[in-house]
Amino acid sequence: MTTTPARQRGRGHDPESVLHTAVTVFNERGYDGTSMEDLARALGMTKSAIYYHVPGKEQLLGRALDRALDGLFTMIADPMAVSGPAITRLEWVVRRSVSILVERLPYVTLLLRVRGNSATEQHALERRREFDRFVSHLVKEAAAEGHIRPDVDPALVTRLLFGTVNSITEWYQPSRGGSADELADAILTIAFDGLRTR
Amino acid sequence: MTTTPARQRGRGHDPESVLHTAVTVFNERGYDGTSMEDLARALGMTKSAIYYHVPGKEQLLGRALDRALDGLFTMIADPMAVSGPAITRLEWVVRRSVSILVERLPYVTLLLRVRGNSATEQHALERRREFDRFVSHLVKEAAAEGHIRPDVDPALVTRLLFGTVNSITEWYQPSRGGSADELADAILTIAFDGLRTR
DNA sequence: GTGTTTACCGAACATTCGGTCAGCTGACAA
DNA sequence: TTGTCAGCTGACCGAATGTTCGGTAAACAC
Numbered sequence: 001m002t003t004t005p006a007r008q009r010g011r012g013h014d015p016e017s018v019l020h021t022a023v024t025v026f027n028e029r030g031y032d033g034t035s036m037e038d039l040a041r042a043l044g045m046t047k048s049a050i051y052y053h054v055p056g057k058e059q060l061l062g063r064a065l066d067r068a069l070d071g072l073f074t075m076i077a078d079p080m081a082v083s084g085p086a087i088t089r090l091e092w093v094v095r096r097s098v099s100i101l102v103e104r105l106p107y108v109t110l111l112l113r114v115r116g117n118s119a120t121e122q123h124a125l126e127r128r129r130e131f132d133r134f135v136s137h138l139v140k141e142a143a144a145e146g147h148i149r150p151d152v153d154p155a156l157v158t159r160l161l162f163g164t165v166n167s168i169t170e171w172y173q174p175s176r177g178g179s180a181d182e183l184a185d186a187i188l189t190i191a192f193d194g195l196r197t198r
Numbered sequence: 199m200t201t202t203p204a205r206q207r208g209r210g211h212d213p214e215s216v217l218h219t220a221v222t223v224f225n226e227r228g229y230d231g232t233s234m235e236d237l238a239r240a241l242g243m244t245k246s247a248i249y250y251h252v253p254g255k256e257q258l259l260g261r262a263l264d265r266a267l268d269g270l271f272t273m274i275a276d277p278m279a280v281s282g283p284a285i286t287r288l289e290w291v292v293r294r295s296v297s298i299l300v301e302r303l304p305y306v307t308l309l310l311r312v313r314g315n316s317a318t319e320q321h322a323l324e325r326r327r328e329f330d331r332f333v334s335h336l337v338k339e340a341a342a343e344g345h346i347r348p349d350v351d352p353a354l355v356t357r358l359l360f361g362t363v364n365s366i367t368e369w370y371q372p373s374r375g376g377s378a379d380e381l382a383d384a385i386l387t388i389a390f391d392g393l394r395t396r
Numbered sequence: 397g398t399g400t401t402t403a404c405c406g407a408a409c410a411t412t413c414g415g416t417c418a419g420c421t422g423a424c425a426a
Numbered sequence: 427t428t429g430t431c432a433g434c435t436g437a438c439c440g441a442a443t444g445t446t447c448g449g450t451a452a453a454c455a456c
Contacts, residue, residue, distance in 0.1 A: 013433085032230035033315050036414060048416080049434050057414065113311070117231050149395050152384050160388060163365020164358055171357050186350050190358060194392030196285075197347050211403080234444060246446080247404050255444065 018043060018053045023064045023106045030113070031061055058120050065114065065124040068107035071100040072131050086141035087148065091192070093138060095184040097165050102172065102180035109169040135162060161191055216241060216251045221262045221304045228311070229259055256318050263312065263322040266305035269298040270329050284339035285346065289390070291336060293382040295363050300370065300378035307367040333360060359389055 025034050025042050036057060040047045054060055075081065075096045081089055101108045111128065114121045136158040142148045148157065164187060177183070223232050223240050234255060238245040252258055273279065273294045279287055299306045309326065312319045334356045340346045346355065362385060375381070 028313065029315055030228065030230055030313055032228055033313070035412075037412085045433095046435060047414085048436075051415070052433060115226065115228055115231070117227055147395060148393050149387075152387060152393075156384055157388070157393065159369050160362055160365065160385060161393075163368065164362045166368075167358065167361020167365055170361065170364075186354055187358060189347075189350060190355070190392075191388065192392050192394045194388075194390050195346050195350075195355060195359075196390045197345060233442075235442085243403090244405055245444085246406075249445070250403060 013043065013045060013049070013053060015053045018050060019060060019063055020106075022060045023110055026061070026064070027106055027109050031110070032117070058118060061110070062120045062124075064107050064110050065120070068104055068111040069124060069127045069131070071104050071108075072097070073127070075100060076131065076134050081138075085147070086138055086145050090135075090138045090142050091188060093135060094161065094165060094188060094191075097162075098168065098184040098187060099180045101165065101168055102174070102183065105169065105172065105174065112166050112169055132158070132162070164191060211241065211243060211247075211251060213251045216248060217258060217261055218304075220258045221308055224259070224262070225304055225307050229308070230315070256316060259308070260318040260322075262305050262308050263318070266298075266302055266309040267322060267325045267329070269302050269306075270295070271325070273298060274329065274332050279336075283345070284336055284343050288333075288336045288340050289386060291333060292359065292363060292386060292389075295360075296366065296382040296385060297378045299363065299366055300372070300381065303367065303370065303372065310364050310367055330356070330360070362389060 021043050022034075022039055025039055028034075029038065036047045036050060039057075040050060043050065054063075076093065078096075080092045081096075083089075111124060114124050114128075116122045116125050136155060139148065139158045139161070140154045143150060143154045143157075148154070168183065172183070178186075219241050220232075220237055223237055226232075227236065234245045234248060237255075238248060241248065252261075274291065276294075278290045279294075281287075309322060312322050312326075314320045314323050334353060337346065337356045337359070338352045341348060341352045341355075346352070366381065370381070376384075
């Protein structure tokens, strides 16, 4: 019978592995700075072989961006994100965001660098803005409920808070550095309780 | 006599205005995503005319990156950055960094997106790492002097602190939003004293 | 007026780009 | 043994890339 291993034919390439390698190279050189030649070299195959597995460069980008965005939107649909005191929800969302960022690091990294150069990028940007609006609303609620200092504009707090979270993509390497939980602890400690000894 | 206005001949383009426009477009579309055609359109001249004013695309990038880096290195040579309690110097460096970031926004924005695709980019990356090392050292001193909470790794503090500062480039518009001083106040307040009401 | 310089244009350059396509190959089925 | 087909190759395409070059109109110097 020899049940087909379904993934072991040929040289072992499939749409998934092509996407994975592509995203890695996109993050190294930037999407626009990466040619299909570059991709082929990294994959150990020819340019044209790539087109057997995936429709083209831009779809590769689209799939990667969706993978990042789907994670974020699944998260903010969770009951933990929509009920309870705003400050609790906010802490939970920050913690989960760090997790998702670490779990899907290359995809989120790519997402954060998108500038809207194509329809694909613009669509991703629009979804990202929707996510930002959700978080921004959460911060405003936490401020209204008196759990966040009132002397800093909530919109600014949102930007700086998620600026901090997102900056993780600039340096984090899964091999070195702590776990996602340790990272989230550090960020929540600094952001909510401050750096200064008291 | 008609003393030459020295900058008003032709259509009024010079290396400086070309650089300024170029950096704006680079930030909109990304350096690799910007063609000389795009640049020419934004400048209201032809592609070839650009080469009368500047040697080429990569030198345009190099000059822009130097402008950002020179600002940062001039800053950390200041006496305020090299003597006194580390916590005071750190606060001063953060405040000045925000200023420089705002003053030279497009140049710093470009710098923060560089990935090392060419010798020009690699050189800029190396200078940036040198700046990071300076700040990192400052944070370690402040921790050793007991002015920063000891339960978070200083290297991590550095990254998150400057991740926050640098994230300003993602949204700041000089027209809207507060002044550099107000921004710096908000960042120092949040980072050192925390978001939470107490 | 004559000669020179400044600031530019249009066409062309070699190269690289993303993408296509006919055809080959080796594993497997019948 | 023949046929099928997934998985791939190499040659190639038109378009776009950064850059160069010959030419030129207007402003200036004398």
